[in-house]
Amino acid sequence: MTAPTEQALSQQALIELLSAIVGDDKVRTDADSLENFGKDWTKIYPPKPAAIVFPKTTEQVQKIVLLANQHQLALVPSGGRTGLSAGAVAANGEIVVAFDYMNQISDFNATDRTVKCGAGVITEQLQTFAEDNGLFYPVDFASAGSSQLGGNISTNAGGIKVIKWGMTRDWVAGLTVVTGNGDILELNKDLMKNNTGYDMRQLFIGGEGTLGFVTEATMRLTRQPKNLTVLVLGIPELDNVMKVLSQFQADMDLTAFEFFSDKAMQKVLARGDVPAPFETSTDFYALIEFEAVTDADMDQAMTVFEQCMEEGWVVDGVISQSETQAANLWRLREDISETISEWTPYKNDISVVVSKVPPFLRDIDEVVTREYPDFEIIWFGHIGDGNLHLNILKPEGLAKEEFFEKCAKVSTWVFEIVEKYQGSVSAEHGVGMTKKPYLQYTRSAAEMAYMKAVKLAFDPNNVMNPGKLLDV
Ligand SMILES: O=C(O)CC[C@@H](O)C(=O)O
Numbered sequence: 001m002t003a004p005t006e007q008a009l010s011q012q013a014l015i016e017l018l019s020a021i022v023g024d025d026k027v028r029t030d031a032d033s034l035e036n037f038g039k040d041w042t043k044i045y046p047p048k049p050a051a052i053v054f055p056k057t058t059e060q061v062q063k064i065v066l067l068a069n070q071h072q073l074a075l076v077p078s079g080g081r082t083g084l085s086a087g088a089v090a091a092n093g094e095i096v097v098a099f100d101y102m103n104q105i106s107d108f109n110a111t112d113r114t115v116k117c118g119a120g121v122i123t124e125q126l127q128t129f130a131e132d133n134g135l136f137y138p139v140d141f142a143s144a145g146s147s148q149l150g151g152n153i154s155t156n157a158g159g160i161k162v163i164k165w166g167m168t169r170d171w172v173a174g175l176t177v178v179t180g181n182g183d184i185l186e187l188n189k190d191l192m193k194n195n196t197g198y199d200m201r202q203l204f205i206g207g208e209g210t211l212g213f214v215t216e217a218t219m220r221l222t223r224q225p226k227n228l229t230v231l232v233l234g235i236p237e238l239d240n241v242m243k244v245l246s247q248f249q250a251d252m253d254l255t256a257f258e259f260f261s262d263k264a265m266q267k268v269l270a271r272g273d274v275p276a277p278f279e280t281s282t283d284f285y286a287l288i289e290f291e292a293v294t295d296a297d298m299d300q301a302m303t304v305f306e307q308c309m310e311e312g313w314v315v316d317g318v319i320s321q322s323e324t325q326a327a328n329l330w331r332l333r334e335d336i337s338e339t340i341s342e343w344t345p346y347k348n349d350i351s352v353v354v355s356k357v358p359p360f361l362r363d364i365d366e367v368v369t370r371e372y373p374d375f376e377i378i379w380f381g382h383i384g385d386g387n388l389h390l391n392i393l394k395p396e397g398l399a400k401e402e403f404f405e406k407c408a409k410v411s412t413w414v415f416e417i418v419e420k421y422q423g424s425v426s427a428e429h430g431v432g433m434t435k436k437p438y439l440q441y442t443r444s445a446a447e448m449a450y451m452k453a454v455k456l457a458f459d460p461n462n463v464m465n466p467g468k469l470l471d472v
């Protein structure tokens, strides 16, 4: 459906054509909107979009894409803009397609346990909807109050419950997308079983809007968990965190297993919003969550905790006795990212298979402590999934550019270790612009050539989020 390419448009003509599709009041070019909708949480690249457009239907998105093909315009999809890899940044005069008005929840089906969501539905909106209907949407993260489903799907967002419930991919029953060619595709039609060849739905999940834009999704829901209980344990040696994980997993079904360093926790505590978990301070902490359905579940957790104490892996611990206590313990972990954003952190979001975490972590920690003697290093993450967040904090007096340059150099060594362990340079935050130069540490040259071919099949004129994920 690609239309022939025509002359470049003047700004005025562009606004008129966009307004003809979505209406005058759904196109914005004021300075505040350009600044706000042109960037995500990375804040590295100065935003410079040409216009922000707010479609209300899939057909309007299709018309915008056809227009982009006709005039060689670049489109950037925009959801809650909570991304950390600059996947939704418009720094080069692009048109931002914001999904805020496509936020309807409809077609709830209690038998199939599915519900249809516009791309602009906020994660928390879906979580609340599920709860109101006696069900549960389990993909959760600190930014659930502002992230949108279209963005979650396009980045295959993970979060804090992946160990039990998986990533966003596992909850997408069907998708409506507009491809870079301007075709509307209904992918998988919400089926549980559908072995009819390539599952193209999966290409759009985690595709970062480079093949097309997700406009609607049917999401799966599940039963509500019962009495989620949180344990925080003090673990002096990093190596022992994984021993604690194995010990708990041998006997229990966990809904989360997270870790954070004392340095990370001290930053959160310094804000004064949440109390310390216990008096002893250790270099590392694990946060464990499980369903305490019966007294036996609680006894089991206590038995494993005592075993870990006897082994000397754990020196202190606390268990939540109420939902409020559980929520406060979670804040020790969930507030880290936002708290440290004050220090303009250089972010790494790396992963390996769980069994390789201890040597992987040791190798990387050695490199970063050697190479960053003057920088504060903050470790935390979803260690139960093999996913570590390594944040390097910028010292106060150092210019941002110099800091990022130094970090990028060390990144290469970090990613060589990632490659050696066959890990990922982006476990859950996506590639966007920040990780694009490092994709080859995780993807082979042959894989990347196929990825480019796929991109061009769906988006031959490279109008969909160009410059993100990979260059074509
Ligand atoms: O800021 C980060 O590095 C991680 C953010 C998020 O993925 C988290 O797990 O809190």
Ligand SMILES: [Zn+2]
Pocket: 159, 381, 382, 389, 428
């Ligand atoms: Zn994370």
